Amino acid sequence: MKELLKKLWQWLLDQTNIDEMIEAEVEEVKKEYKETKAKIKEVKEEVEHRVERVREEVKDVVETAQKVKSQIDDIKGAVKGEERKGRKPKKQSTSKSNTNTTKPSAKKPRVKKN
DSSP states (O other): OHHHHHHHHHHHHHHOOHHHHHHHHHHHHHHHHHHHHHHHHHHHHHHHHHHHHHHHHHHHHHHHHHHHHHHHHHHHHHHHTOOOOSOOOOOOOOOTTTTOOOOOOOOOOOOOOO
C-alpha cells in the first residue's frame, strides 16, 4: 500500500509543471541578481571616481583661494601705503635690438589671383 501511494504521488507530481516553473523562476532570479550585482559594482566604481575628482578640484579651489587671500592682503597694504612685497620688476635692457629706430618697410598691396 505504501508503495502504491508513493507511485500515485509521483504520478501526480509528473502531471503538474509547478516544480519546473519554480526552478525556472529561481534561475531567472539568480540571473537578475548577478546582473544587478554587476551594475551596482559599476555604479560604485563611477561614484568613487567622481568623488576623487571632486577632491582634486576642491584642493585646487582651496589653493587658489589662499592665493586670492594673499592678493587681498596686498591690496590692503597698498591702501595703507606700504611698499610692494611681490617680485621686483625686470629692468629694461638698452641693447641695440631694443632701440631699433628704423621704421618697418611699407607693406606691398595684395594682388588677387585669378
